[in-house]
Amino acid sequence: MRHLLSTADLTRGEAIRILDTAAQMAATQSREIKKLPTLRGRTVVNLFFEDSTRTRISFETAAKRLSADVINFSAKGSSVSKGESLKDTALTLQAMGADAVVIRHQASGAPHTLAHAGWVDSAVVNAGDGMHQHPTQALLDAYTMRRHLTGGGTGEGQDLAGVRVAIVGDVLHSRVARSNVQLLHTLGAHVTLVAPPTLVPVGVEAWPCEVSFHLDEVLVDQRPDAVMMLRVQRERMSSAGGGFFPSPLEYTRGYGLDARRLGMLSERAIVMHPGPMNRGLEISAEAADSPRAVIVEQVANGVAVRMAVLYLLLAGDVTQDSQQDKAGQ
Numbered sequence: 117m118r119h120l121l122s123t124a125d126l127t128r129g130e131a132i133r134i135l136d137t138a139a140q141m142a143a144t145q146s147r148e149i150k151k152l153p154t155l156r157g158r159t160v161v162n163l164f165f166e167d168s169t170r171t172r173i174s175f176e177t178a179a180k181r182l183s184a185d186v187i188n189f190s191a192k193g194s195s196v197s198k199g200e201s202l203k204d205t206a207l208t209l210q211a212m213g214a215d216a217v218v219i220r221h222q223a224s225g226a227p228h229t230l231a232h233a234g235w236v237d238s239a240v241v242n243a244g245d246g247m248h249q250h251p252t253q254a255l256l257d258a259y260t261m262r263r264h265l266t267g268g269g270t271g272e273g274q275d276l277a278g279v280r281v282a283i284v285g286d287v288l289h290s291r292v293a294r295s296n297v298q299l300l301h302t303l304g305a306h307v308t309l310v311a312p313p314t315l316v317p318v319g320v321e322a323w324p325c326e327v328s329f330h331l332d333e334v335l336v337d338q339r340p341d342a343v344m345m346l347r348v349q350r351e352r353m354s355s356a357g358g359g360f361f362p363s364p365l366e367y368t369r370g371y372g373l374d375a376r377r378l379g380m381l382s383e384r385a386i387v388m389h390p391g392p393m394n395r396g397l398e399i400s401a402e403a404a405d406s407p408r409a410v411i412v413e414q415v416a417n418g419v420a421v422r423m424a425v426l427y428l429l430l431a432g433d434v435t436q437d438s439q440q441d442k443a444g445q
């Protein structure tokens with residue numbers, strides 16, 4: 117694998133190899149070996165056409181902890197605002213000798229185009245494209261679930277077989293949901309999407325998961341081990357010309373995680389959110405700040421996972437285990 121564009125491209129063995137490498141990276145950080153020499157002399161470009169706090173800072177931290185040089189490029193304040201195309205931006209990065217380009221773009225498919233159009237020789241990592249994919253978010257989510265739900269330790273070598281996950285909210289606009297459904301299925305977890313009918317994508321029947329419109333029923337009947345709340349993406353609703361439906365009050369009543377619903381969770385269940393959160397809309401302060409919430413830990417785990425991805429793409433071999441995997445390991 118030369119690029120990381122979609123969780124759909126990962127075999128079980130490749131995904132486990134990334135998670136295991138992330139566990140090793142986290143171990144070096146906890147031993148206070150903050151900086152590894154692994155990517156000395158390599159250049160990572162963060163190419164962000166859309167806003168980001170967690171992903172951009174996390175990739176920058178990850179690259180620096182591997183001793184790579186980092187160039188941060190934001191569309192705001194660059195020649196993109198003068199109309200420069202993705203192709204010409206990419207050719208400029210190529211001329212500067214980027215070894216990896218981490219790209220976030222509002223257009224679904226932009227990372228794929230960058231990887232395959234022949235404009236750059238570098239590895240391309242998708243940091244979120246439109247409503248399509250956000251593979252490193254799904255990997256850090258799986259890493260977090262593995263730490264909490266597979267019987268202690270970091271869960272090295274393990275998948276998520278038997279783990280039940282409810283992904284709740286604005287599935288329609290969510291690249292996090294699409295990436296997670298695919299990766300969690302590959303790792304053997306059982307996924308249920310819970311959303312109002314207006315926020316369920318067309319064609320969801322073909323996804324490897326269940327779909328429900330009733331959060332309380334799912335919490336009672338399925339006893340999920342992880343409840344992943346999704347951000348309501350109001351900015352994508354208005355750009356698509358649609359209104360917010362159901363209303364914010366109806367949404368919170370039907371699909372918000374509050375103190376009452378927190379009390380319905382099983383003892384071992386964890387509460388997740390990719391961030392940024394709309395507190396008071398999809399998640400209450402009690403739920404977001406409860407001892408069950410692993411939301412801040414997800415951010416911390418994101419650094420180790422992104423270190424692993426950069427390391428494996430630039431210095432390792434992410435496919436090492438894939439032959440065993442294909443042989444039914």
Ligand code: CP
Binds near residue numbers: 169253391392
């Ligand atoms: N989860 C996530 O992608 O957050 P940012 O938009 O802050 O990067």
